[in-house]
Amino acid sequence: MDLYEYQAKELFARHGISVPPGQVAATPQEARSIAAELRAPVVIKAQVKTGGRGKAGGVRLAPGPSAAEDEARRILGMDIKGHTAHTVLVEKATGGFEEYYAAYLVDRADRTLLAMVSSEGGMDIEEVAATKPEALARMPIDAASGLDLETARLLASRAGLPEDVQDAVAATLVRLWEVLVEEDALLVEVNPLACTSDRRVLALDGKITLDANAAFRHDHAAFADGSDDGGLEARARAKHLNYVKLDGQVGVIGNGAGLVMSTLDVVAYAGERFDGVRPANFLDIGGGASAQVMADGLEIILSDPDVRAVLVNVFGGITACDAVANGIVTALEVLGEGARCPIVVRLDGNNAELGREILGDAGHPMVRVVTTMDGAAELVAELAAA
Ligand SMILES: Nc1ncnc2c1ncn2[C@@H]1O[C@H](COP(=O)(O)OP(=O)(O)OP(=O)(O)O)[C@@H](O)[C@H]1O
Ligand SMILES: [Mg+2]
The missing domain is CATH 3.40.50.261 (Succinyl-CoA synthetase domains)
Structure with a gap:
């Protein structure tokens, strides 16, 4: 089961990973009042289970509540690659940050779990992998022994992240690994993983695929929704x-x-x-x-x-x-x-x-x-x- 961004961020927060404060809105009015409560510029983000939302106009900055209402009105009902945006995430806009990439996935070809980290986040990671492979660190991770802080640091350094953020990113990588293992996920991807000028690391986007075979071990049922686009x-x-x-x-x-x-x-x-x-x-x-x-x-x-x-x-x-x-x-x-x-x-x-x-x-x-x-x-x- 694929999760929406806001659901992925809910799981991130449960595991101690920083995410911007925000809430989901189903109407422009709701978006307005969430923005008013946040008392800050916000980002309005289409909640659809597909990539490329930003490029499709589904991610927009709104300086205040009334702009938030307008942008939400534009995005709600929008079609993105055959998926209709029934809700938007209204979250506090983070200012001034570098964009990195982090993901864990099941690499079936090599029969292993694979960690991927890059200093070039935000854009299509496929493009980075194709045009600048040295900027994408890939490391198989043994499912039984897992990912420790030391390995996480090594990943961050191999990905070419600035030295002064490697520790903070490594700590986040370990928590993201916890998400993968403890929530029984098949994919955890953060793009962008943002690092602010005061060196805080937070997940600005999130993709999680849960393993349905492990559903009985979890209370994930709340994540299932009837308005699913599949x-x-x-x-x-x-x-x-x-x-x-x-x-x-x-x-x-x-x-x-x-x-x-x-x-x-x-x-x-x-x-x-x-x-x-x-x-x-x-x-x-x-x-x-x-x-x-x-x-x-x-x-x-x-x-x-x-x-x-x-x-x-x-x-x-x-x-x-x-x-x-x-x-x-x-x-x-x-x-x-x-x-x-x-x-x-x-x-x-x-x-x-x-x-x-x-x-x-x-x-x-x-x-x-x-x-x-x-x-x-x-x-x-x-x-x-x-
Ligand atoms: N809370 C936020 N504050 C500031 N900027 C943000 C915030 N959320 C997203 N952004 C910016 O918008 C860009 C696109 O957002 P996001 O990554 O969530 O969507 P996307 O990449 O288009 O969607 P997808 O990952 O589904 O393809 C980010 O790379 C980031 O620069
Ligand atoms: Mg993204």
């Missing part, structure tokens, strides 16, 4: 569906992660011949595949505006294909008008014939039954491209 994914999660949104046009439902993964492949492959259509999602409805689960799955997929055709690919095992076919028929009844685009069904395995018969007899106008996986992928790609 709207479809959030709704799917609420229905306990294993769903991942992708960027194509063909909705895919299957049973078993392996089958769904290969379905994505054959759809993408077939799509090359039909306008380059691609899978719109991953959805594994698991072994049971009851009518209700099928209906829930179809409902989520069909409410994705990008979807132009759907492929249901089921291999009957313990749950036989006739039960799955009945599930599809019931699901379509539940959906009614919601079944708005062609649905190609491929059933194989236990009682496949019977399943196909059931779908044939139901004669739903949107349903097309195909016996092979390649044939189904071909047809669904063609329908999605039509």
